[in-house]
Structures are given as C-alpha cells and as structure tokens.
Amino acid sequence: MRLANIARLRLRSLFKRMRVEQELDEELRYHVARQTEENIAAGMSRKEARYAALRLLEGFEQNKEECRDMRGLNLVETAMQDLRYGIRSLRKNPGFAVAAVLVMALGIGANTAVFSVVNSVLLKPLAYRDSDRIVTLASAWKSGATERLVALPDFRDWHDQSTAFSAMGCYRSSEEPARANSETEYVRVARVSPEFFRVLAVEPAIGREFDAQEERSNDSAVALISYSYWQSHLGGNSSVLGTSVHIAGQPLLIVGVLPPRFHFPENSDIWRPLDSVDRTLPRTSFSFLAMARLKPNVSIEQARAQLASIAGRLENQYPDTNKNRGVAIAGMRDDMVSNVRLTLYLLLGAVCLVLLIACANVTTLLLAKATARTREIAIRAAVGAGRGRILRQLITESLLLAFIAGAVGLMVAWVIAKGLIELAPADVPRLAEAGIDGRVLLFTACISLVCSLIFGMIPAIHASRLDLSDALKQGGARAAGAGRSSRLREALVVVEIALSVMLLAGAGLLLKSFVALNNVALGFRPERVMLMKASYPASDRQGEERARRFFKQLLSDIAGVPGVSAAGATMGPPGHVESAGSYWTDHLPQRTRTNPEGTVDAVFSVATPGTFRALGIPLIRGRDFSDSDAAGAPLTAVINETLARKAFPGQDPIGRLLFAGFDSDKAMKIVGIVGDVRQWGPARRPDSEIYMPFEQHMAGAGTTLIVVVRTSGVPEALTDTLRRTVHDLAPDVPVKFTTMEASLSEEVAAPRFRTLLLGIFAGLSICLAVAGVYGVTAYIAGQRLNEIGLRVAMGATPSQVLRLILRRAVLLATVGMALGFAGSVAGARLITALLFEVASDDPVIYSAVAVLLGTVMLLASYLPARRASRLDPLVALRQE
Amino acid sequence: MSKPTDLVQGTLDLLILKVVALEPMHGWAVAQRIRQMSGDVLQVGQGALYPALHKLEQNGWISSEWAVSENNRRAKYYTLTKDGRKALQREAADWERLATAISLIVRAV
Numbered sequence: 001m002r003l004a005n006i007a008r009l010r011l012r013s014l015f016k017r018m019r020v021e022q023e024l025d026e027e028l029r030y031h032v033a034r035q036t037e038e039n040i041a042a043g044m045s046r047k048e049a050r051y052a053a054l055r056l057l058e059g060f061e062q063n064k065e066e067c068r069d070m071r072g073l074n075l076v077e078t079a080m081q082d083l084r085y086g087i088r089s090l091r092k093n094p095g096f097a098v099a100a101v102l103v104m105a106l107g108i109g110a111n112t113a114v115f116s117v118v119n120s121v122l123l124k125p126l127a128y129r130d131s132d133r134i135v136t137l138a139s140a141w142k143s144g145a146t147e148r149l150v151a152l153p154d155f156r157d158w159h160d161q162s163t164a165f166s167a168m169g170c171y172r173s174s175e176e177p178a179r180a181n182s183e184t185e186y187v188r189v190a191r192v193s194p195e196f197f198r199v200l201a202v203e204p205a206i207g208r209e210f211d212a213q214e215e216r217s218n219d220s221a222v223a224l225i226s227y228s229y230w231q232s233h234l235g236g237n238s239s240v241l242g243t244s245v246h247i248a249g250q251p252l253l254i255v256g257v258l259p260p261r262f263h264f265p266e267n268s269d270i271w272r273p274l275d276s277v278d279r280t281l282p283r284t285s286f287s288f289l290a291m292a293r294l295k296p297n298v299s300i301e302q303a304r305a306q307l308a309s310i311a312g313r314l315e316n317q318y319p320d321t322n323k324n325r326g327v328a329i330a331g332m333r334d335d336m337v338s339n340v341r342l343t344l345y346l347l348l349g350a351v352c353l354v355l356l357i358a359c360a361n362v363t364t365l366l367l368a369k370a371t372a373r374t375r376e377i378a379i380r381a382a383v384g385a386g387r388g389r390i391l392r393q394l395i396t397e398s399l400l401l402a403f404i405a406g407a408v409g410l411m412v413a414w415v416i417a418k419g420l421i422e423l424a425p426a427d428v429p430r431l432a433e434a435g436i437d438g439r440v441l442l443f444t445a446c447i448s449l450v451c452s453l454i455f456g457m458i459p460a461i462h463a464s465r466l467d468l469s470d471a472l473k474q475g476g477a478r479a480a481g482a483g484r485s486s487r488l489r490e491a492l493v494v495v496e497i498a499l500s501v502m503l504l505a506g507a508g509l510l511l512k513s514f515v516a517l518n519n520v521a522l523g524f525r526p527e528r529v530m531l532m533k534a535s536y537p538a539s540d541r542q543g544e545e546r547a548r549r550f551f552k553q554l555l556s557d558i559a560g561v562p563g564v565s566a567a568g569a570t571m572g573p574p575g576h577v578e579s580a581g582s583y584w585t586d587h588l589p590q591r592t593r594t595n596p597e598g599t600v601d602a603v604f605s606v607a608t609p610g611t612f613r614a615l616g617i618p619l620i621r622g623r624d625f626s627d628s629d630a631a632g633a634p635l636t637a638v639i640n641e642t643l644a645r646k647a648f649p650g651q652d653p654i655g656r657l658l659f660a661g662f663d664s665d666k667a668m669k670i671v672g673i674v675g676d677v678r679q680w681g682p683a684r685r686p687d688s689e690i691y692m693p694f695e696q697h698m699a700g701a702g703t704t705l706i707v708v709v710r711t712s713g714v715p716e717a718l719t720d721t722l723r724r725t726v727h728d729l730a731p732d733v734p735v736k737f738t739t740m741e742a743s744l745s746e747e748v749a750a751p752r753f754r755t756l757l758l759g760i761f762a763g764l765s766i767c768l769a770v771a772g773v774y775g776v777t778a779y780i781a782g783q784r785l786n787e788i789g790l791r792v793a794m795g796a797t798p799s800q801v802l803r804l805i806l807r808r809a810v811l812l813a814t815v816g817m818a819l820g821f822a823g824s825v826a827g828a829r830l831i832t833a834l835l836f837e838v839a840s841d842d843p844v845i846y847s848a849v850a851v852l853l854g855t856v857m858l859l860a861s862y863l864p865a866r867r868a869s870r871l872d873p874l875v876a877l878r879q880e
Numbered sequence: 881m882s883k884p885t886d887l888v889q890g891t892l893d894l895l896i897l898k899v900v901a902l903e904p905m906h907g908w909a910v911a912q913r914i915r916q917m918s919g920d921v922l923q924v925g926q927g928a929l930y931p932a933l934h935k936l937e938q939n940g941w942i943s944s945e946w947a948v949s950e951n952n953r954r955a956k957y958y959t960l961t962k963d964g965r966k967a968l969q970r971e972a973a974d975w976e977r978l979a980t981a982i983s984l985i986v987r988a989v
Contacts, residue, residue, distance in 0.1 A: 023946075027907060027956045028930065030949075034908040037951075066931040 024064055078389070082396035089373075089397060096369055097401070100362045103768065104405030104451060107358030109412025110761070112436070112444045114351045116417050117424075118344050119443075120434035126333050127261070129201040130293075135300060136335040137168075137290040137307070140328035149286035151321075152278060154314065155193075158290075158327065161310045164303035168292035169196035172278075173265050176704075177535040177734040179246040180233035184734045186533070187229070189247060190268040191278060199293045200264060206230075207241045207256030210273050214255075218276035223252040227260040229269040245270065248703075249537030249732075265289065283321040284581070284661065291332060304329045336429045343754050346831055350506065350761045353499045355447065356454075357768045360492045360499075363455040364775055366398065367489055370459040391460050398456025399449070406448030410436065413444070423756060425749035458488065486776075486783060490808075493772045494816040497857065500762070500769040501820025501849060502827055507762035508845040509828060510755040513836040517748050520837075523677035523686065524574055525616030529740035530715035531573050532722055534733050535704040547703035548631070548695055550730055555608060557725050558709060565712050568611025569694065569705040573740060574677045575747050579604040579700070581661040583690060585647050588659045588667075602643060602688040603679045604662045606701040609693070612638075612674055614708040615740075622654045622672030629671075629693040636693060637668035640676050643688035660690050663700025668692065681747040683836055708740075715739050754834060766853070770860045777809045778864035785871070792873040801869035802862075809861030817850060824849075892924065892932050894975055897960065897968040900942055906955035907933055933958060941967045 032053045039049030090097040125131045137158065139147040150170065159168045171192040178187035194215040197203065204224060214220040223245055225234070234240050234254075244251040252272060263269070281287060294303055307327040314322045330338075370377075377390055385393075417434055424431055534554070536547035551569060558567045572578040582601045609625040612618075620641060629636045637658050644653045657667040668690075676686035694701055711718055719737050726735050745752075781788070788801055828840035838845075899905070899913045910933070911924045936942045941964030949955035960968065 023956065026954070030906065030953065030955050031908045031930075033953070034951075066927070 028064065078392060079396060082393045083400060085393060086397040086400040090400070093369065096365060100365050100401055101405045101408055103358045103361050103365075104402065104448075105408035105412050106764070107355035108406050108409030108444060108447055108451065109416055110351045110764075111348075111355050111447055112409055112413035112440060113416035113420055114344075114347050115443050116413065116436055116440045117420055117431065117434045118348055119437070119439055121428060121430050122337050122341060122344060123439070124430070124433070126336075131333065132331065133294045133296070134199060134332040135292055135294060135303065135329050136332050137292060138328040138330075139286060140326045142324040142326065146328050147286055148289060150288050150290045151283045151286055152274075152281050152288055153283045154322070154325075155288060155290050157314055158307060158310055159195075161313075162303070162306050164295060164298045164306045165292040166295045167195040167198035168290070169193050169199045170288040170290040171196055171265055172288050173268050175533075175736075176247050177537060177732075178270060179732070180229070184246075184732045186535075186734055186736050187247075187270055188266055188268045189270045189272065190265055191274050192271050193274055193288075196271075199291050201293070202258065202262055204256035205259040206238070207254070209256060215273050218279065220273055221250060221252045222255050222272065223247075224256045224258055224271040225254055226258055226263055226269045228263075230257045247272075248535065248539065249543070250539055283318060300329060300331065340428050340750070342831070342833060343750060346506075346754065346834065347757055347761075349827075350503055350758050353503050354761050354765050354768075355451065357496050357499050357765050357772075359451050359454045360496045361768050361772050362401075362451075363458055364489045364492050364772055366455055366459040367462065367492075368775070368779065370394070370462060394460035395452070395456045398452045398460070402448040402452030402456075405451075406444050409448070410441075410444055413440075420757075424753055426746065427749075462488065486780060489776050489779060490812055493769075493776045493812050494819065496765075496769040496772045497813055497816025497853070498820035498823060500765040501817050501853060502824045503758070503762040503765045504849045504853060505821070505824035505828065505845060506831065507755070507758040508849055509831070509835055509838055509840065509842060510751070510758050512838045512842060512845055513834070514748070514751050514755040516837045517682050517751055520678065520682045522574065522682060522744075523617060523675050526574075526740040526744050528711050528713075528715055529615065530709040530711060530718060530722070531738050531740055531743060532707040532709065532726075533704065533736040534707055534726055536730065536733055538703045544698050544703065548698060550733070551608065551694070551705060554707065554726060554729055555610065557729065558707065558722065559610075561718065561721055561725065563712050563718055563721075564709055566610055566614040566710040567707065568614040569608045569707045570611050570615075571606040571701050571705065573706050573708065573743060574615065574679060575681045575744060577603050577679050579662060580687075583643075583647075583661070583688075584659040586657050588665055602660065602690050604660060604700075605679075605689060605691045606694050606697050607638075607691050608695075608705075611708055614710045615677075616710070617677055618675040620673040620675060622670070624672060625691075625693040629696060631695050631698070633696070635666055635668040635696055636671045638672040638674055638691040639670055640674055640686065640689040640691075642676050642686055643690065644673050646688055658690065660692070662690075662692065663697055682744070683747075751834070751836070766856060769853075770856055773809065773813070773857050773860040774864060776812070777805065777861035778867075780808055781805050781864050781868035785868070788868055788871055789873040789875075792871065798869040801871075802865050805865035805868055806858075806861060809857070809865070813854060813857040813861075817853060821846060821850075891975065892928060893936060894968070894971040895922070895924070896929075896932055896936060897941065897964055897971065900958050901960045901965070901968055904945075904947075904957040904959040906949060906957050908955075910958070936964070939967075940964075 032050065035053035036046070036049045039052050040046060044052060126134065128134060136148075137150060137155075139150050139154070141147075152170070155168075155170050162168070169192060171190050173188055173190040175186045176189045177184050178189065179185075194210070194212075197209055203209070205227060207224075209224070210220075210222060214222050221244075225240075225245065230236055230240055233245075234243065240254055240257060242253065244253050246252070247270065252270075258271070278287070292303075294300065304327075307329060311322070311326040315325065380390060380393075381387075414436065417436075421431055421434055534551075536543075536550045538544050538547045555567050555569060558564055580601075580603045607625065609627060609629070612624050622638070625636065625638065637660070639647075639653060639658070647653070648656065653670045653673060656670050658670055659665060659667060674691070677689070678684065678686055679689060680687070694705070707722075709715070709718065709722065716737075716739065722737070723735055726733055784805075788804075791801060791804075792798075824846070825841055832840050895914050896910055899910050899917070902913075905913065907929060911929050914922050914924050933942070937944055937958070941961060942958045943961050944956050944958050946954055947957045
C-alpha cells in the first residue's frame, strides 16, 4: 500500500513533470505572497515587503532545485536533460567532438578487432556437440618432451584398457592426388580409426559411416567426402552414393557425405579407414594424432590418472620401446590454440595500452574543454545546480562521447579485423570464423563504458570543485584551478609517454627478433628456387618402377629447360621434416631400442642426385649421389656436419657404415658430408641429418616428391613450362607450385604478424603521445603568456624563453620515459618466449627507443615553445 | 541552500509532523505555527521548510492536496498519513529520550 503510494508519487514526479513543476512554483509563490502581506501588515512598502519575503526564501530558484532533489526528481529525467545538453555542447564544438571521437574510435576499434579474433580463436567453444568433453591425447616423456603424434599400438592399448572415455579415435592426414571427374588434383585425405566421428559427435548428412567390416579389413576401398567437395566436384548430386573418387589411381566407393563445414582435421575433403600399413606400424612409429570424448561424469584429471596407470603398465610390458613414455591429455580447444595464445594475448595487451593512451589524450582534451567551460559551469552552479548535478552532467557528456566512439569503433573494428585475418599466419585455427557477435558487442560496450569513466571522471571532478566566485570573476581559460588542471595534464602526458615507451620497446624487441630470424644462416640458398610437388600414382611394385622412371626422366627433362640451372627432388624441402628417428654406426645392435628421452637422433631425408646443388647446400667432403646409387646397388648415404661431428668425432666418416630406422635395417655406406641445414625452420638449430638416395628408398619415401628447381631468372616465370613438362610425361600427375622463399616466409609468418601489428600499435601510440606533448606544451606556453611577455620586456632573449618552456617538456619526457623503461623491463619478461636471439632487456633496443622517442617529443614541444619565444611582448601583455 | 542551523539536525521533520498532525495546513502556515508554538524561538528557514515538506511527502508520511486557503487563494495543504502518525510517534519518542539524556548531563554538577 505504502510502496504503491510512493511509486505513484515518484512516477508522478517523472511523467507529470510539468504539473509538478507548476505546483512547486505555485506553492512557493503562495508563500511569498503570504509573507509579503504579512510584511505589509507590519508596515513595509509593497516593494520592500516582497523583497524581504523573497530574501527570506533564500533564493527562489535554488529552493526549487532543492525541492526537486528531495522529490528524487528522477535520474532518468535529469539524464535525458544532460543528454540533450551533451549533444548540444558537442555540436557547438565540432572540432573537439570529431577529434575525441576519432581518437577513441581508433582505440576502441582496435581493441574490438583484436578481441573478436581472441574470441573466435581462444574463447568460443569448438563447433561440435559438448565440445568441452573432447580431449587430445599425445605422447609424453618423463624428461618433459612431448610429441603430439602417438604410435598406433599405444593408442590401441589406451583405447582397450581405459573406461574414462565414451569414444577414442586417431587419425592422420596428408595431401594426396585425387580425381573425382576428369582432373587430378591435390586434396587433403584423412585416414581415420573407428570411433573418429563418434568422438566429434558428427554423423554423415547423406549415406552412412564406415561399417565394422570396412573398418577392420585391410585396404577397404571406401570413402566419405565433405559437403563442399560433394558440391564442387560431384555437382551436389544425390546419386553420389555408389559413385567413386580416385586416390592415387585407386577407385574408392563413396558411402557418405559429411555435414556442411565439417573439414576436420585441417582442411580434409576425403576420409577413409586406416590401411594395412597403418595397422602394422610398430610402437616406435609416431604417426597419428589421437583424441577422445570424456564420459559425462568423468573429469579430465580422472582420465589423466587412468591413462597414467595404463602407460605405467605399458612401460613394464614393453620396456624397449615404452620406457619413460606416458600420455599427455589436454582439452582439445586449448591444445589447438596453444601456439597462438601468447601472440594473441600479447596483441590484446598492446592494443589495450593504445586504448589507455587514447583515453589519456581524450582526457587532456576534455580537461581543456572543462577549463574553457569554467564560466558556464560556474553559472550553472550559481543558478542552483549542486555539485552532484554538475558531475552527472559532465559524466553524461563523456558517456555520450564514449558511446558514439564505440559505435564508430565498431566500424573501425570491422575494417581492422578484416586486415588482421588477412595478415595472420595461415595456420591460426578458427581465425576465419572471427566476426562481431554478441560477446564482441558486449566487450565493446564495456570498454566504451570503462573509457568514459576513465576520461570523464577526472575532468568532471576537477570542474565540479570550482570556486564559484573566483570562476565568475575571472572567467575564461585563466580561471582558478588552471594550475591544478595543468598539473593533471602533465601527469597524463607522462603516462602517455610511459605507455608509448612500453609499446615501442616491445615492438623493437620483436622487430630485432624478426630480423635475426630472417638473417639466420639457413645452410642453403633459398632465393630463385621453385618447389614443385608431384605425385605419381603407384599402388604396386610395377607402379613404383614406373614412378622411378618418371621422376628420372622428369628431372633430366627439367635440367634441359632454358633458365634452369640445377634440379633435384626430395621428400620435403628444408623447413619440413618428413621423417626422423634413431641411427647406429658400424653395426646394428642386437636389440634396438628407441631413444628413451623422446628426442630426435637424426632427421631422415631422401633426395635424388643434384638436390644439394639445386638447394645450394655445400658439399664438404666426398661426393653427391649419382645415377649409380640405384635400387640394386649397395646402399649409400650422405650425412651432415653435425652428425659427422657427433657420431665420428675426430674420425673420417667417409666409407663408414650407418644404420637408420627409416625403411630398412640394411647398412648404408657414407659417401659424402654436406653442410648443416636448419631442417625445422629458422628458429631451431640444425639436427643431425641422414640423406638417402631416392631410388634406394622408394618404399619409405613413396612416390610423392618435391622437385627443387634452381632458376637463373624469376622462378615463377617457369611455372607453365614446368607444368607442361610434367603433363607431357604423365597427364594424370598433379602438380603444385610454390617458391622456396614463399615456403620460408610461411615459417616466419607468426613472428612477422606479431612484429607488424605491434609496430603498428607502437606507431599509433607515438602519434597520440606526440599530440599529447604538443598540446600540453602549447597549453603551458599559453598559460605563461603574460609571464613570457614580462620577461621579454625585461630583456630576455628568445632562446632563454625557449629554454624556459622546453625545460618543462624535457622534464615530462624524462619522467615518462623512465617510468616506461621500468614498465618495459617488467613487461618484456612476459614475451621472452616470443623472442629469438634477443634478450628481453636488449640495451640496443632500449637506447634506440630512448633516442627515437626523445627526439620526437622534443620536436613536438619545440614548435609551440618557439612560437612563444617569438612573441611580441606588447601583444602578450595586452592579452591580460 | 542553508540548513536550519538553529535546529538540531533532524528535528525539523519532527516539528513539521507534529504541527501537521493538528490539522491539514499549507507550508506558510506550518512555518507560522512552529514560530508561534515555540514562542518565537524557532524560526524555520523557509529554504529548509519546502524541501523538508517534499521529502516527507515522498516518504509517504504526509500527503498533499490543493484547497482554497483562509484568504481565498489556492494553497497546497499537507495532511498527516497513517505512516506519518507512526513516524511521528517514533520521532517524538526518540526526541524525548535524547532531550532527557541531554538535560541529565547538562544539569549534573
């Protein structure tokens, strides 16, 4: 009852505002009238009486305002009013409004864009049912080394002995030549174990999964295809079931089509059961990725404990192979994004600093505006606006500003996000899904709100603390509080400079890493090298023989193409390790055991004669492979310098015997030593490496090779000629071209992405900081105009005045940079993992940052200072 | 803007409630009545009177209606509500306690 009554009154205050106002007015008028009558009765004149009555009321308008407050004249009401004032005041100052909105929109937009990527890559759940139950399984050694790949026998034991999972699957995928209609092209084909689709909770949109018989029998010729492959290669025809797709010349019966957008793993378009070779791989062959679905009531810790005890049993059962080997288990999403997490958080942090700088800039703008508005605010206070009321009004204005900026920022974000996706390395998972969704909008709204609080609060509190009479007396920009305001601005500039230093130092460190990464001695010459992938279909010995002849003929044909200076072929170009494992010298041990630490002993490579010359890998001793190293001839090998140093210290390796666990355990005679190559990409030191001639190892190398062509001109110019050369020899061999430099560039795509973005953010921050320093110096000069005029009149030279102004600016810059360096040293430790051959406290980078920023800051303050020093004293003094 | 410095903080509400409890009356009459009843000792600053009246009304302790006043003009009359009566009893009791306590101390030698 009572509540309803109060609610009614409050609503009345809000909606019948005019009525309430009128009544208030009338009530107070009545009071004045009665008092006036009383006063007249007491003998005053009419005028005197009314004046006395009014005086008693102690300010008619103030009284009304206080009555309104007591009515709790609603927040909504004043908010609407403030909003109207806000819009009006922004429109009165379009320059200020545009500048502030643009600066903020840039900050908010950049944040929103980076967040939309973080959201899509790191935060959003995977697009599978109950995806948080999906985990990945990997091999882990007690030494701490982990290997994402698992051995199939291990996987089988985990699968059969565990109870924590409702499904467990493994898979491998590779690019293979596939033909659905007329043309053969490379398509990613996944080999999957039973339960693969059950782990992901995916069912075919059309047709069926593999049946138990197909999954168990060796080499069952069936396949599932992706929805998009069905649409693009088979016309989306519903009679697709029962037709076939050819892979490496073998026809596979299509039994089903998976739902749209399903391409796991990577960008697979075709799925088929494991083959007979897969099923017989030993415990030492790490070839598969594994994943599982946790049962609904099982935690990841319970599953981990169960797998650990299974791994323990395997250690006892198979000590030769499984000693010290365990299982690593992780949430699938976390596992997928583990490589990019640090980079993305770094970018988010950097872009956050940019936003803070933008906020500081807008705060100084608002502060200047508040100072200019001193008189307006004083008048509002004088006519009865309380301090809270003025505060609210100013905060409403900054909220308005922030939300306009947020809206513009969303557009900016859309553009930036597009750029981000464009620039990002190709292997960032789920990046393409990045976009603006509800969560991103919420994020934008939140940061806009936080920003408006940051940059609105300080000037608002400052302005509301005005001394009324002072402000009204002096008026204008030189009002009381100017001293306090300029101190505040200086503090803000110091903060801006400090944050800029941090961004610049971070960008500098990454840049130096990136340069180091690009200048690393790779061990070969990547320029003017074309890489051509080619696969010859072969499913039996005869096919293998045809493939051998094909590649031999192809290489000799290519060597004759004008513009080609050398040609060879290899299993994988430098930067892509296709195989690695243990080796033994002189004789094979009785019992072979794998490296218990899980580390690589040597990289296994297969190459044709001429490959070293084509890649520019120097031959140190001995000879290159030749045509005499043929299939029937005694096995030979070439080793790199690291292996020679490790396995044959102080001895001559040429002529010694070598055994490698690649495709046979026969002895190979070492015939040559070549220089080291960074096999794992520029960031990792070279490992030992064994090169084996292609013709002697076709069983292990297969019939897909990367043909390496060194050209005398631009490598791309030869693309068509090479394609024709292949086509003339074998029309159904698919080819795929890239250059060595492009392939390397992919290796450093992630560092390049980080460096570029941090560089952009740092540049942005410098621009903002320069604007801040310029503004503050100009302001200080303006404040001291009178003083400067006096000094000049008393005989001060322009250079003395210049020093006077600059001294302050230099002080600010110094303090800001000192703070910034302290922050950088602390912050840089977080990104140590992203640095390459650069310490996080690299003195060169820090000095460069100091010089660069110092110069820029000096320039930014020099201009307004010089203007002040050239002042005509008469003009300056007259201004007062 | 000024508060009644000659009144103990919070007692203005009590005085208004007490005066309005006698009969419905308008703001000016409330001020007059307080002055008369206190033997001209308590001059309610009118700047404080109206905000207090509006606050009490928002609290639901008094209600208002427009009526014709003794000099034939429209005036806003305030009446004590049921809630207001309870509040008055509470405030009056509080005041008694406070006044007794203060006089105990002041008289003690």
